[in-house]
Amino acid sequence: MLKLTKKADYGLMALKYLAEHPETPALSAKDVADAYGIPAQLLAKILQRLTKTGLLRSHAGMNGGYELARDARQISAYEVIHAIDGPFFITSCTKGAKGCDLTPSCTIKEPLARVNDTIAGVLKSISIQDLAEHVQPSGRPREAQGLVALTL
Amino acid sequence: MLKLTKKADYGLMALKYLAEHPETPALSAKDVADAYGIPAQLLAKILQRLTKTGLLRSHAGMNGGYELARDARQISAYEVIHAIDGPFFITSCTKGAKGCDLTPSCTIKEPLARVNDTIAGVLKSISIQDLAEHVQPSGRPREAQGLVALTL
DNA sequence: TGAATCTCGGACAGAAACGGTCGTATACTT
DNA sequence: AAGTATACGACCGTTTCTGTCCGAGATTCA
Secondary structure (H helix, E strand, C coil), rough: CCCCHHHHHHHHHHHHHHHHHHCCCCCCCHHHHHHHHCCCCHHHHHHHHHHHCCEEEEECCCCEEEEEECHHHCCEHHHHHHHHHHCCCCCCCCCCCCCCCCCCCCCCCCHHHHHHHHHHHHHHHCCCHHHHCCCCCCCCCCCCCCCCECCC | CCCCCCCHHHHHHHHHHHHHHCCCCCCCHHHHHHHCCCHHHHHHHHHHHHHHHEEEECCCCCCCCEEECCHHHEEEEHHHHHHHHCCCCCCCCCCCCCCCCCCCCCHHHHHHHHHHHHHHHHHHEEHHHHHHCCCCCCCCCCCCCCEEEECC
């Protein structure tokens, strides 16, 4: 399926929202949740995790909330997804504990690992800032704008 | 998580296996399943679907089985995954029926759709043949070998 | 003809991941 | 002290994924 979870989606949306409102000192989870119609409690937990991984700074108490820990340009989509969904691997046998269970025959994994790296590279090259400034729907030739150019 | 299902994995493995044994007229689902330690019945159904989508040719009866419908070079990993897991979208709100439920604010989707296309492009550029001929573990500088070169 | 082998296809059950909620403790501001 | 907001863990319902079972049709071979 190759799709990312709603949590990751929410996380990206929230960071994008924060990036779009740099003037405010801090936005509460509820603020962001209301803005997008996201379940507030869920978003809260997501933001908490992003805080724990250092992407956000939190501020408890009244008028508290969250703010980007770094410039929006310095936060990649990869970091966000990784923080929320954990390390992702395209392959099912993530070669974590004992590699491919019984079958030492997973010769597919090697080339797919390369694909995995490519995708990760794409996501790493996209910053929250890129998400914040909506790309033009069409028209403008995007040459220098090319976010990524990579070879596999 | 951005990972593909085991079914897709199995499918790729099976096609790779078929590509590696071009001499045999047809290999049964069980043959392939045994070779990799994959549940036979499950693999059978996967191969059936691949047959339905035209990637394989089936042959019932004794000594029957499956064979690649086209040259291994002409079958992309994308086709396999697409056939098994259906059309994939990175975004959760696939803009299928009514777009993003209530929230018209999913401004993230547009840039992510571009990422989606990129990934699809990568997968489309990888053929079963590429999987079959194991890539070198390391060492050899892979310049002309670059499977893909794309800009986002 | 009949037996063996293999594909086809739906139904179904167990397991895991996902999405979301609740309750409570803690921290900060006024 | 009161109100607001984060922090964190437990919990549950739903969906998706994985895998199995079973019956039916096709083909080959004896």
